[in-house]
Amino acid sequence: MPVEKKKKIVKTIKIDVDKCNGCRACEVICSAFHAAPQYSNNNPGRARIQVSFDPLKDRYVPVFAGEYTPAECLGRDKYIINGKEYEECEFCRASCPSRNLFKEPDSGLPLKCDMCESDPPLDEPMCVKWCVDEALTYEEREEEVEEEVKLEDLETGLEELANKYGLDRIADTLARMTSKETATKK
Numbered sequence: 001m002p003v004e005k006k007k008k009i010v011k012t013i014k015i016d017v018d019k020c021n022g023c024r025a026c027e028v029i030c031s032a033f034h035a036a037p038q039y040s041n042n043n044p045g046r047a048r049i050q051v052s053f054d055p056l057k058d059r060y061v062p063v064f065a066g067e068y069t070p071a072e073c074l075g076r077d078k079y080i081i082n083g084k085e086y087e088e089c090e091f092c093r094a095s096c097p098s099r100n101l102f103k104e105p106d107s108g109l110p111l112k113c114d115m116c117e118s119d120p121p122l123d124e125p126m127c128v129k130w131c132v133d134e135a136l137t138y139e140e141r142e143e144e145v146e147e148e149v150k151l152e153d154l155e156t157g158l159e160e161l162a163n164k165y166g167l168d169r170i171a172d173t174l175a176r177m178t179s180k181e182t183a184t185k186k
């Protein structure tokens, strides 16, 4: 069966750490946009972007919440970039057991950036709109990916074939195809 290709839009937010001034407007608007009801509160603890900042060292790092992970890293890394030393975990996007970052303050449930998915869609995410220093830039690119065959579609197709030809015949055909493919690879 030929694998179909489909277009996928990949959304990214480019972070220019050097332009970030630590104003934390991105945290405020993110939490307000995701509050229920929307804009009813603005607790930055609920934001899906967190800015770690150290004014004395002139160091500000906006980080977007990524996937939840149930395990802590065994090793940690320190970075020195242009003479500035960054803390362990400072660039990490994971919500994990070793810190309280990217967790709902009341429930402790992990938070994840959803690129401000909404209906109708926004032209750009809220944190990007509110970042007046342009430390955050929204970008979209189109990628071609192989269409995944949905399991339900596969099952429906197999069921139809089984009804038409009988399960034994399908099993025989599959066995023949498998042995042919194995022989070709040898």
Ligand code: SF4
Pocket: 019, 020, 021, 022, 023, 024, 025, 026, 027, 051, 060, 062, 130, 131, 132, 133, 134, 135, 136
């Ligand atoms: S709004 Fe922009 S400049 Fe302000 S903290 Fe967030 S990323 Fe940094």
Ligand code: SF4
Pocket: 029, 030, 031, 033, 047, 048, 049, 064, 065, 112, 113, 114, 115, 116, 125, 126, 127, 128
């Ligand atoms: S893209 Fe939206 S959800 Fe993600 S951090 Fe920015 S404001 Fe929050």
